[in-house]
Amino acid sequence: MMGLAGLYAAQFRTSLATMFQYRAALVIWLISQVLDPVIYLIVWSTVAVAGGGSVGGYTSGDFAAYFLLLTVVNHLTYTWIMWEYEYRVRGGTLSAALLRPVHPIHADIADNLSSKVVSTPGILLATLILGVIFRPTFHFAGWTVAAFVPAVALAFFVRFFVEWTLALASFWTTRVNAINQMYFVATLFLSGQLAPLSLLPPAVRTVAAILPFRWMVSFPIELLQGNLTPRQTLTGFAAQAVWIGLGLLFLRLAWRAGVRVYSAVSG
Amino acid sequence: MIQPAIHTDGLTKVYSVSQRESGMAAALASLVRRRTEEVRAVDGISFDLAPGEIVGFLGPNGAGKTTTLKMLSGLLHPTQGALTVLGHVPWKREKTFLRQITLVMGQRNQLVWDIPAADSFELNRAIYRLPRADYQRTLHELTELLELGPLLKKPVRNLSLGERMKCEVAAALLHRPQVVFLDEPTIGLDVTMQRRIRAFLAQYNQRFGATLLLTSHYMNDVEALCRRVIVIHEGKLLFDGDLASLVRRFTSHKTIIVQLETCPDDLQAYGEVVSCEDGLVTLRVAKGETPRVTARLLADLPVIDLTVEDPPIEEVIERVFAQHAAEAQAGEAP
Numbered sequence: 001m002m003g004l005a006g007l008y009a010a011q012f013r014t015s016l017a018t019m020f021q022y023r024a025a026l027v028i029w030l031i032s033q034v035l036d037p038v039i040y041l042i043v044w045s046t047v048a049v050a051g052g053g054s055v056g057g058y059t060s061g062d063f064a065a066y067f068l069l070l071t072v073v074n075h076l077t078y079t080w081i082m083w084e085y086e087y088r089v090r091g092g093t094l095s096a097a098l099l100r101p102v103h104p105i106h107a108d109i110a111d112n113l114s115s116k117v118v119s120t121p122g123i124l125l126a127t128l129i130l131g132v133i134f135r136p137t138f139h140f141a142g143w144t145v146a147a148f149v150p151a152v153a154l155a156f157f158v159r160f161f162v163e164w165t166l167a168l169a170s171f172w173t174t175r176v177n178a179i180n181q182m183y184f185v186a187t188l189f190l191s192g193q194l195a196p197l198s199l200l201p202p203a204v205r206t207v208a209a210i211l212p213f214r215w216m217v218s219f220p221i222e223l224l225q226g227n228l229t230p231r232q233t234l235t236g237f238a239a240q241a242v243w244i245g246l247g248l249l250f251l252r253l254a255w256r257a258g259v260r261v262y263s264a265v266s267g
Numbered sequence: 268m269i270q271p272a273i274h275t276d277g278l279t280k281v282y283s284v285s286q287r288e289s290g291m292a293a294a295l296a297s298l299v300r301r302r303t304e305e306v307r308a309v310d311g312i313s314f315d316l317a318p319g320e321i322v323g324f325l326g327p328n329g330a331g332k333t334t335t336l337k338m339l340s341g342l343l344h345p346t347q348g349a350l351t352v353l354g355h356v357p358w359k360r361e362k363t364f365l366r367q368i369t370l371v372m373g374q375r376n377q378l379v380w381d382i383p384a385a386d387s388f389e390l391n392r393a394i395y396r397l398p399r400a401d402y403q404r405t406l407h408e409l410t411e412l413l414e415l416g417p418l419l420k421k422p423v424r425n426l427s428l429g430e431r432m433k434c435e436v437a438a439a440l441l442h443r444p445q446v447v448f449l450d451e452p453t454i455g456l457d458v459t460m461q462r463r464i465r466a467f468l469a470q471y472n473q474r475f476g477a478t479l480l481l482t483s484h485y486m487n488d489v490e491a492l493c494r495r496v497i498v499i500h501e502g503k504l505l506f507d508g509d510l511a512s513l514v515r516r517f518t519s520h521k522t523i524i525v526q527l528e529t530c531p532d533d534l535q536a537y538g539e540v541v542s543c544e545d546g547l548v549t550l551r552v553a554k555g556e557t558p559r560v561t562a563r564l565l566a567d568l569p570v571i572d573l574t575v576e577d578p579p580i581e582e583v584i585e586r587v588f589a590q591h592a593a594e595a596q597a598g599e600a601p
Contacts, residue, residue, distance in 0.1 A: 003393075010392070013389070017381075021422070098341075
């Protein structure tokens with residue numbers, strides 16, 4: 001266990017050192033992370049105002065609160081692994097990783113977390129400034145704030161394991177971009193990035209809850225904004241736990257099968 | 268009996284490669300039915316390497332060298348045949364196995380591009396769980412042997428190709444692997460750097476008793492490092508033995524170099540004249556004739572200096588392949 005902690009610490013330092021080499025890229029990436037939710041926020045606030053002050057129970061202040069929280073939660077749970085894997089498989093860097101006596105996922109987790117350490121202050125600052133401009137209406141309560149922290153942590157792992165597993169499609173096909181695009185469209189709608197899930201038709205809401213999408217982004221925001229009862233919150237945690245378990249299971253199976261394909265044809 | 272460090276028996280790798288004619292019709296046809304062809308990249312090769320041996324693994328491009336190295340290091344699953352390295356089955360990639368081997372592939376990087384090599388080394392220390400004291404000692408030795416001192420603190424992307432290769436080699440050896448696979452370790456390097464890497468590999472082998480299997484297009488690498496060579500061609504093993512006997516077996520001629528005052532006219536009487544410039548004569552003579560021709564030259568001409576050499580190793584290897592191709596053709600003929 002100490003060895004793994006040492007590995008994470010070393011990987012963490014390496015990732016930080018690498019990121020600091022690309023400060024400009026980091027800033028551009030931060031802007032893009034903030035821009036999407038701001039656009040949706042402006043659109044929905046305008047719709048709310050035009051609709052006589054609210055849409056589906058959301059006032060423009062509620063929309064502001066939702067999308068600002070979305071910016072933070074999306075940032076904290078975001079991964080870029082699906083964009084990277086094809087390059088690793090075709091470019092041969094995966095071979096180097098396979099020859100090391102440690103599963104490559106550890107490097108990715110450490111890498112992702114270290115990037116969050118660097119970029120989160122920037123995201124929080126941006127959110128704060130946007131808060132002054134858009135005047136959000138928050139509905140925080142003591143217990144929801146406390147429950148929000150594990151909800152975001154679990155959401156990170158749900159998203160991470162799901163996306164890491166999907167990224168492994170690179171072992172089988174060179175056309176992973178099509179798969180990625182499909183997944184990102186699904187995420188946009190079903191994880192609550194385009195609009196709060198409660199504004200979507202019931203059928204879509206059900207799909208979002210059965211699949212992992214709601215538990216990756218929307219759930220922590222719903223919780224913090226006081227939309228959930230303690231019972232619904234516990235159910236949410238259970239759903240996250242189930243998806244982490246399933247995610248790990250799929251990941252393990254896909255990894256084994258993928259490496260078998262890799263070692264049969266390319267290496 | 269000492270257990271071999273590497274053991275292969277009938278090692279075979281068959282790839283299935285999709286085939287298609289050029290043109291639109293063929294493209295459409297391939298949508299419905301894909302034609303695949305089996306390519307035997309490695310075809311039933313068997314050899315053992317004793318612990319501490321350095322062996323050169325030779326063959327033209329596409330002979331199956333890299334495929335073999337990938338199977339030995341665990342990146343590729345053999346289609347057939349037995350294979351163990353340090354008693355492990357490589358493709359299972361057990362951690363105890365991976366901690367004892369390394370594969371250095373030409374330009375493939377162990378190193379993180381944007382940060383100094385020293386930081387990548389530190390990451391490798393954590394990956395291989397090396398005790399701090401051992402790591403420091405090895406790093407110190409590698410730094411000394413490869414003269415890495417001033418390079419360690421520069422970002423890898425700012426290093427020259429040769430400097431980067433030295434750092435790559437060091438990163439690959441920090442965990443002191445017992446078996447080292449090297450695929451073209453000196454490719455693209457200048458002569459001085461090639462020599463330095465070579466000297467280093469010999470020292471590493473001596474100091475740690477490690478087994479080295481290396482492929483190289485530079486015969487100087489092979490001559491300097493390997494007493495034994497394994498030659499493969501089209502996936503098949505052509506020769507396995509010491510370099511000297513390879514030369515003996517596949518050379519029918521020797522080269523006699525004679526220094527005279529001038530170039531005489533009747534040199535053809537002694538053998539095939541390869542060149543004659545300013546009295547420096549190069550003659551190609553059948554191996555069995557060499558003693559007689561040498562004696563005649565010394566008796567007949569005012570010789571200033573005379574040497575007898577085997578042909579360059581490149582030429583020998585070429586002959587090995589040429590002979591194999593001729594035999595294959597003869598086998599096919601009715």
